[in-house]
Amino acid sequence: MLSPLARTLSSAALLVLFAAGCGEGNASSSPSDPAQPLKVVATTTQVADFARNVGGDRVSVHQLLRPNVDPHDYEPSPADMQAIAEADVLVKNGVDLERWLDETISAAGFDGPVVDASQGVQIRDGNPHIWHNPLNAKTMVDTIEKAFAAADPRDAAAYQANRVAYDAKLDALDGEIAKKVESIPADRRKLVTNHDAFGYYLDRYGLTFVGSIIPSFDTSAELSAKQVSDLVAKIKATGAAAIFSEASLPPKTAEAIGREAGVRVVAGEDALYGDSLGPEGSAGATYLQMEEHNTDTIVNALRGTVA
Secondary structure (H helix, E strand, O other), X not given: OOOHHHHHHHHHHHHHHHHHHHOOOOOOOOOOOOOOOEEEEEOOHHHHHHHHHHHHHHEEEEEOOOOOOOOOOOOOOHHHHHHHHHOOEEEEOOOOOOOOHHHHHHHHOOOOOEEEOOOOOOOOOOOOOHHHOHXXXXXXXXXXXXXXXXXXXXXXXXHHHHHHHHHHHHHHHHHHHHHHHOOOOHHHOEXXXXXXXXXXXXXXXXXXXXXXXXXXXXXXXXXXXXXXXXXXXXXXXXXXXXXXXXXXXXXXXXXXXXHHHOOEEEOHXXXXXXXXXXOOOOOOOOHHHHHHHHHHHHHHHHHOOOO
């Protein structure tokens, strides 16, 4: 019996084949055609944002994952399958975040370059949330630039210029985050989150990870009753000041643990962006905005101030 993902892929693949058959009379564009942008498919909201910043108006980016959708649980749409089939370049986060990708690529019939944006990043205990350190983001952006230049040498100089300009913004972001975190009293730099998504951020800026409601990098994991009581005890013992919910996850369990531990739960509009960027117009609509929002939320909560 086919799995739900396999059934979705099978149906979508048939639609892609049908569409390809209907369009056999049309000549396809190539990346070397100056009138056509490079066709890029990006898996996550973060790598899609990086791809847009590197590519500018010389790329057309189809983003597979929607804002505030858990990347650990994804089913492709027919439009996604069509975009993959026609892509010049496919960009993924890597570190086993997109476990569904190989099957999806195979079903779409894509045989072009797949760019692993995690190349060159020092991986922390298999944690795929590498983007939460802006220096890792710089490495990811550099990898994407090289891939675009290889696929479209004519515009290599433009991709390089875009990457250099974005690097400057990432460096400025890194310095601003460090400065803000330093304003938190040392004994209050302790984080409790929905799931273990912020390890790279904590390492970079010197915060302590107390624990997470979901004891895994993967949001599909579940917390046992003993783990709940252990987390409550740890929050009380360490004096952690708050629990931070995430925008892509329901806050109910966090709120229940917060009540039991007697600490504030940061949720709603102040929730952190962990696995995904937010929708257009939100505080986490871009990578730069997301990291600024997360930092301001963390700093204000741990300092006991109001945003």
